[in-house]
Each structure stands twice: as C-alpha cells, then as structure tokens.
Amino acid sequence: GQNIDQPTEMTATEGAIVQINCTYQTSGFNGLFWYQQHAGEAPTFLSYNVLDGLEEKGRFSSFLSRSKGYSYLLLKELQMKDSASYLCAVRGRRGGNKLTFGTGTQLKVEL
Amino acid sequence: DSGVTQTPKHLITATGQRVTLRCSPRSGDLSVYWYQQSLDQGLQFLIQYYNGEERAKGNILERFSAQQFPDLHSELNLSSLELGDSALYFCASSGSGREGTQYFGPGTRLLVL
Numbered sequence: 001g002q003n004i005d006q007p008t009e010m011t012a013t014e015g016a017i018v019q020i021n022c023t024y025q026t027s028g029f030n031g032l033f034w035y036q037q038h039a040g041e042a043p044t045f046l047s048y049n050v051l052d053g054l055e056e057k058g059r060f061s062s063f064l065s066r067s068k069g070y071s072y073l074l075l076k077e078l079q080m081k082d083s084a085s086y087l088c089a090v091r092g093r094r095g096g097n098k099l100t101f102g103t104g105t106q107l108k109v110e111l
Numbered sequence: 112d113s114g115v116t117q118t119p120k121h122l123i124t125a126t127g128q129r130v131t132l133r134c135s136p137r138s139g140d141l142s143v144y145w146y147q148q149s150l151d152q153g154l155q156f157l158i159q160y161y162n163g164e165e166r167a168k169g170n171i172l173e174r175f176s177a178q179q180f181p182d183l184h185s186e187l188n189l190s191s192l193e194l195g196d197s198a199l200y201f202c203a204s205s206g207s208g209r210e211g212t213q214y215f216g217p218g219t220r221l222l223v224l
Contacts (some may be wrong), residue, residue, distance in 0.1 A: 033212070042113065042201060042215040043154070050210075087154065096167030097142060097211045099155040 001025040006088050012078055017071045020073045020105045027091030034062050034073045035055050035087040037104065039108035042089055046073065075107075083109045112158030114138065117202050117217035121127045129190040132219045135185055137177055142166070143185040144205070145177055149198040162184055192223045 003025045012018040012035040024032070031050040035043035047055055049064035051073060075082055085104040091097060114137035124130055136143050145157040156169035158181045160179035171177075174192075189196060199220050203213040 028185060032209070035215075040199075040220075042217050044113070045212050045214060048185070048210055091116065096159045097160070097205060097213070098144065098156045098159055098167045098169060099213060103153040105156075 002090055002092060002100040004090055004100060006086075006105045007101040009106045009108070011110060014078055014080060014109055014111055016078050017074065017076050017108065018078060020075070020107065022073070022088030022102060023073045023087070024071070024090050024102075026069070026090055026092055026099050026100075029090065030064060030093045031091040032062075032064055032071050032098060033089045033091070034060075034071075035089065035101075037085045037087055039085075043052050046086075053077070067073075072110050080111075085106060097098055113216065115204050115212040116212055117200075117216035117219050118167060119219060120217065121170060121222075122178050123223055123224065124173075126192055127196060128192050130192065130221065131219075131220070132187040132189070132200055132202075134185045134187070134202030134204075134216055136202075137206075138187070140205075140206050140214075141183065142202035142205045142211075143179055144203040145185070145187050146201045146203065146215075147198050148218075149195075150203060151165075152198075154201070157187070175214055189221070194223050197221055197223045207216065 034046040037043040037090040047062035089099040141162045157171040159167040202216045
C-alpha cells in the first residue's frame with residue numbers, strides 16, 4: 001500500500017517563497033506528481049518527478065529524494081492566485097497508472 | 112481547459128436512486144480514470160480503463176460500476192445511492208507516454224438528499 005503525508009495548511013506572504021513538503025511510503029515507486037486545486041475545481045497538473053533531483057518550471061519547482069521518500073514543491077514570487085490546495089500524488093509500480101493522493105496542503109497567500 | 116469533458120456538471124438526486132456520469136477523454140488518450148473527492152476523504156481512486164478494458168481497481172463500492180466504450184468515452188454508474196455518496200466525481204485521462212500524466216475533467220458534483 002501507499003501512505004502520503006503533507007501539512008494540512010500553510011500561510012505565506014505575496015511575493016515570498018514557500019516550500020510544501022510531502023513524505024510517502026510505498027511498496028513500489030514509479031513517479032510523484034504535484035497538482036494544484038482551487039476549491040470546487042479540477043486538479044491541474046504542476047510537475048512530475050521520477051528520478052532524484054530538482055525539476056524547475058517557471059515559478060514552480062519540485063524536488064524528489066527516493067531514498068528518503070520525500071518530495072517538496074517550491075513556489076516562488078507568490079501571487080494571490082496561488083492560494084489553493086496542493087496535492088502530492090504517488091504512482092506505484094503495480095496497479096496500472098493509478099495515483100494515490102495525499103489529503104492536500106491548503107495554501108493561503110496574504111498581502 | 113484540460114480537454115477532458117464531463118457531464119452533467121451538477122446532479123441532485125434522492126437516496127436509493129441510480130445515476131450515470133459521463134466522461135470524454137482528451138483526444139488520443141486511451142486511459143480513463145475515475146476519482147471520488149469528498150470533504151473528509153480527499154481524492155480517492157475508483158477505477159481505470161484502458162482502451163475499453165478494466166486496468167486497475169481502487170476502493171470502488173459494489174454499488175458502483177463503470178465502462179469504457181469503443182469511442183473511448185466512459186460512464187460511471189452509481190446505484191442505490193446513499194447520503195454518503197455525495198461528493199465530487201472526477202474523470203481523468205492520460206496518454207501512452209512514459210510520464211502518463213493524468214489530466215482531470217471539471218468534475219460532476221453529486222448531491223444525494
């Protein structure tokens with residue numbers, strides 16, 4: 001099975017940098033995804049990591065350490081529109097391409 | 112816009128009833144996934160289809176069933192509905208690439224009264 005932990009809530013200031021952590025335990029690992037979800041809307045894909053290291057995409061970066069079962073999502077130059085829930089999801093080696101999601105981190109960006 | 116479409120957007124029904132949710136994947140995607148999201152449970156994987164065949168199953172209740180048709184659209188059937196089935200139901204699709212990123216539709220909000 002898989003178990004994923006993320007902080008429930010975080011607050012940060014507009015223009016700042018925030019790091020959202022995700023730890024996971026899985027019997028087989030085949031990729032980690034980050035999604036952004038605004039209330040009542042669909043999750044939207046942010047990033048994908050399958051090898052150790054940092055993936056950068058504009059204001060968003062994601063890091064993975066497979067040996068530690070750890071990932072983080074880094075958001076730079078925060079904007080008010082970044083207030084949303086950030087979901088960490090792990091894909092295992094078995095069971096097709098299904099994703100197991102964490103419960104999400106609700107990020108609030110304040111002025 | 113992810114390219115995945117779902118209908119209806121909202122559905123209100125009574126306990127004991129049956130409903131059908133519909134999903135059309137992105138053009139070219141062969142895999143379709145169904146997820147349930149309720150306030151206390153987060154996003155839960157229900158079932159995956161690939162090119163018409165069931166590929167993976169999650170915590171899907173026996174009262175729920177799904178299928179994927181030859182044109183690749185999918186339907187999720189929910190029967191003998193209970194109050195606890197009230198949730199957002201998302202469909203996602205993915206292509207055959209190695210990354211296999213899932214792209215989500217806008218969801219169907221189901222309210223069982």
